[in-house]
């Protein structure tokens with residue numbers, strides 16, 4: 001194995017002890033996970049919003065806090081399960097009164113504000129399909145996604161409507177209603193959500209949705225190309241619930257904070273649904289990322305379980321351990337990360353600065369829920385994504401010349417045992433598996449072979465069954481006969497004390513095929529210099545040998561997707577002077 005665990009983590013005791021990982025896997029069934037939920041009382045159907053809200057909104061527990069919302073000015077608003085039940089009922093009635101029928105698509109273009117939670121859950125109650133968008137999208141990406149999904153309703157703010165929708169609305173014949181939230185002048189052709197909610201009835205009988213009815217439409221991050229619309233069904237809630245238990249260690253008395261943008265699948269599966277299905281308290285912060293603010297939220301809200309992303313952790317790390325020591329993080333007991341590779345360096349830093357390791361986990365928009373995770377209460381291997389959760393069967397498939405799984409007359413070959421490397425594949429059958437790409441059946445069909453779902457990611461497995469991310473099949477660099485995963489190179493550079501974040505690409509090279517180039521942003525207190533460049537190149541050569549980068553540029557402003565991933569394809573196209581491609585999900589600062 002090329003990767004050795006850097007630390008044997010003894011510091012996972014804050015996580016619950018779920019017992020033996022192997023036993024949990026043996027004993028788990030999706031049927032049993034399903035029985036932990038109640039299903040719709042009368043119709044025996046299944047509805048995500050019922051499991052998230054109404055199930056807890058009776059008797060004593062109706063008074064428990066569902067949502068603790070911190071606005072930009074640090075005012076905290078608390079919404080109980082009972083109140084959330086009523087608000088979402090009102091929203092469902094608003095849709096009903098507007099003539100929206102089951103299966104129609106309701107889009108949200110909102111930041112983290114209470115109306116987001118009310119709209120998403122209210123739409124699900126009404127049997128509609130929710131499509132959350134990044135509020136930072138420009139007019140064209142919003143219009144394009146509304147067109148693809150034939151959005152019938154859009155919930156947004158007056159400012160976002162004026163800046164992004166009003167000029168494109170004429171080209172959106174399906175968009176029948178726009179609901180506006182919050183202060184701002186009235187706009188023609190829109191309805192004020194507050195007024196509509198005030199006039200709507202607070203009682204509602206939840207639509208008799210069946211487990212296989214469409215519920216969510218999520219667009220992928222667009223890291224590798226233009227975004228795809230993945231369709232999920234109500235049955236997904238079974239996986240949201242179970243994976244939050246096994247992958248995030250979530251329990252009913254937890255105060256849970258998920259920093260993912262609401263326009264990304266994580267912002268729904270774990271930023272809204274999963275914690276509520278457990279009856280936990282969800283913390284939502286409207287503020288922008290800022291290291292001090294985040295530490296403050298963690299300490300003042302007494303957050304117990306925190307779900308975030310590598311880029312955020314790297315930004316915290318950039319400021320060192322000292323800021324963390326100034327805050328009381330004693331309530332925090334579990335930290336998890338998703339979205340892109342989590343460098344071992346970050347896991348080790350967290351152990352020191354936060355007093356616990358970060359539990360990396362892996363999944364995709366398509367999988368709807370966590371698939372592979374460092375298991376609570378067991379050893380965390382820095383740099384590894386962990387092991388398949390109970391109920392999930394993963395495998396590594398032999399790759400062909402194009403870097404993807406080799407499919408020969410419909411058959412694939414699984415790489416057996418330890419030290420295997422190949423395209424990461426999953427056996428379909430878990431409830432939150434996507435049921436299609438909208439208007440792209442061919443692409444959906446091409447994602448399966450020989451009974452496997454092909455993820456497009458390359459991974460390796462060690463002797464104990466931990467999976468290690470190598471790269472996306474289309475990111476992997478072929479240099480002088482070596483296959484180079486950008487992540488491996490990036491992580492090696494991150495071990496240097498001056499380095500905060502790295503993006504690595506392959507550039508065509510007449511001799512080597514491709515040569516490795518690294519773009520490096522520095523930690524505070526370090527300045528770019530020729531000397532530092534030489535030092536970093538030598539540093540990575542010592543660690544990586546032949547696969548070390550040959551070129552290195554300093555870049556203080558690495559391009560990220562809105563979901564927080566380094567956009568390597570953009571680094572590459574800029575470097576090579578190629579067209580920049582679809583930039584709708586690029587985070588603009």
Ligand code: ATP
Nearest residue numbers: 220221222223224339340341361362363364365469
């Ligand atoms: P697109 O499919 O549009 O190119 P995307 O793949 O980034 O974008 P998402 O569904 O948001 O869209 O992200 C899933 C991908 O993110 C995974 O396939 C993987 O490449 C990466 N990823 C997620 N979690 C991890 C992780 N823990 N370690 C490494 N990579 C991860």
Ligand code: MG
Nearest residue numbers: 220221364456
């Ligand atoms: Mg993808």
